Amino acid sequence: xxxxxxxxxxxxxxxxxxxxxxxxxxxxxxxxxxxxxxxxxxxxxxxxxxxxxxxxxxxxxxxxxxxxxxxxxxxxxxxxxxxxxxxxxxxxxxxxxxxxxxxxxxxxxxxxxxxxxxxxxxxxxxxxxxxxxxxxxxxxxxxxxxxxxxxxxxxxxxxxxxxxxxxxxxxxxxxxxxxxxxxxxxxxxxxxxxxxxxxxxxxxxxxxxxxxxxxxxxxxxxxxxxxxxxxxxxxxxxxxxxxxxxxxxxxxxxxxxxxxxxxxxxxxxx
Numbered sequence: 001x002x003x004x005x006x007x008x009x010x011x012x013x014x015x016x017x018x019x020x021x022x023x024x025x026x027x028x029x030x031x032x033x034x035x036x037x038x039x040x041x042x043x044x045x046x047x048x049x050x051x052x053x054x055x056x057x058x059x060x061x062x063x064x065x066x067x068x069x070x071x072x073x074x075x076x077x078x079x080x081x082x083x084x085x086x087x088x089x090x091x092x093x094x095x096x097x098x099x100x101x102x103x104x105x106x107x108x109x110x111x112x113x114x115x116x117x118x119x120x121x122x123x124x125x126x127x128x129x130x131x132x133x134x135x136x137x138x139x140x141x142x143x144x145x146x147x148x149x150x151x152x153x154x155x156x157x158x159x160x161x162x163x164x165x166x167x168x169x170x171x172x173x174x175x176x177x178x179x180x181x182x183x184x185x186x187x188x189x190x191x192x193x194x195x196x197x198x199x200x201x202x203x204x205x206x207x208x209x210x211x212x213x214x215x216x217x218x219x220x221x222x223x224x225x226x227x228x229x230x231x232x233x234x235x236x237x238x239x240x241x242x243x244x245x246x247x248x249x250x251x252x253x254x255x256x257x258x259x260x261x262x263x264x265x266x267x268x269x270x
Contacts (some may be wrong), residue, residue, distance in 0.1 A: 004091070006140040009125035013115045013223075016064040017127040020097050020113030023057045024104070027132040032107045038148055051105065054078050057097035059147070061115065065093050072117075075245045077219050079136035090120045096219035099128070110198040116222035123165025126223030128197045135201055137227055145204065145227035152204045152231040157255040160262065163187040163209035165254075172214045185265045187251075195224030203253070204231065210254025212266045215240065218234050220247060225253045234259035238267075 030036040036227030039052050058078045065072065066084065072091040074081035079093065089222065093115065098104060100111030107134035116126030125140035137152075138209035146150040157163050165185065169192040184190055193199050196216065202208040204227055213221065218237075225235040234256050239249030252259070252266040 006143045006227060008068075009129070010138055010140045010143060012065060013117060013127040013132040014017055014136075016061045016093075017113045017115045017129050017138075019064040020057045020061045020115070021129040021131045023060055023112060024053065024098055024113060024158035027090055028104060028111075038105065048186050051098070051101060052095070053104075054101060054197050055080070055097045057113065061095050061097055062093075065115075069093075075218060077217065077246075087198045091117060092119075094126075094222045095198075096217075099197045100130075100193075107110050108194075110193055110195040110196045110237045112195070114197055114219060114223050114224065116219075118222070121228040121270065123222055123225075126158050126226050128201070128223045130195075130197055133198070135197075135205075136195075136203055137201055137223070139227045141226065141230070143230070145230040152227060153206055154203065154228070154231050154233050154255045155206050157207055157209040157257050160185060160187050160258050163254070163258055163262075164189045164191060164192065165209075165262070166191050166202065166208060166211040168192065168216055171184050173218070180240050181227045183269055185262065185269070196224065198251070200228065203228055203233070203255075209250065210241050210258060210262050212262060214250055214266075215248035216251065217246065221249065221251060221253070225251070228253045231267065232256060234263075236263055 017198045024269045031038045033269050056076045071086040071089045073085040076095045096114040099114050104111040112130035128140035129136050171183050179234040235253035237251035252263045254262050
């Protein structure tokens, strides 16, 4: 199979991401400004929500990619993409059609579409867009990382004590006597936005320093982690269910200076 250039993969990732985020923006207006009824259902737990918009957006995103690469495979957050493409293709697109579903439902502005592509398991390119925040991120392996057209510059974090970190707090809680408990590393502050694109985007904009996640999915982190690494940061992710492409991951990404300490904490104390 002919190798595809990183630039072409970035272009298709951006094109498909724009298709997805345009649908989300239109549907957000319909729901929150014009009173359209939104059908919300529960997936794996009471805090794991899905709407009909998630599935519709994924279908449109996959169709946009398939116009360019009809044989490529997919890992999609929603059902329906697993059997598309040639099962022997080394290229696999990772699609989160609506990242921040709970935020979308509640009328918050931090939600968007995230798309990445890997070849034989190596992340090559990706894009993510939060339309109501006007935040575009994209890049590729060896091609750099960009925010709204400018080269990403990460913070020069002095130490963990100086770091502002993000994590999926509510998903990490362990219930003891009816109370959720979480462990936290020693740092300046911990923030949780309920939207991986925003949490990773804050690092790429130089506002925060790192993230650590327990049980998050590949479609949430693939693009952001690749871009953080391209911008000079460091990342690592380990499958909690090897062989299950939709399983959870233990992972962390940050500015280079604090990564070793953050990753050690993530692996041993989270």
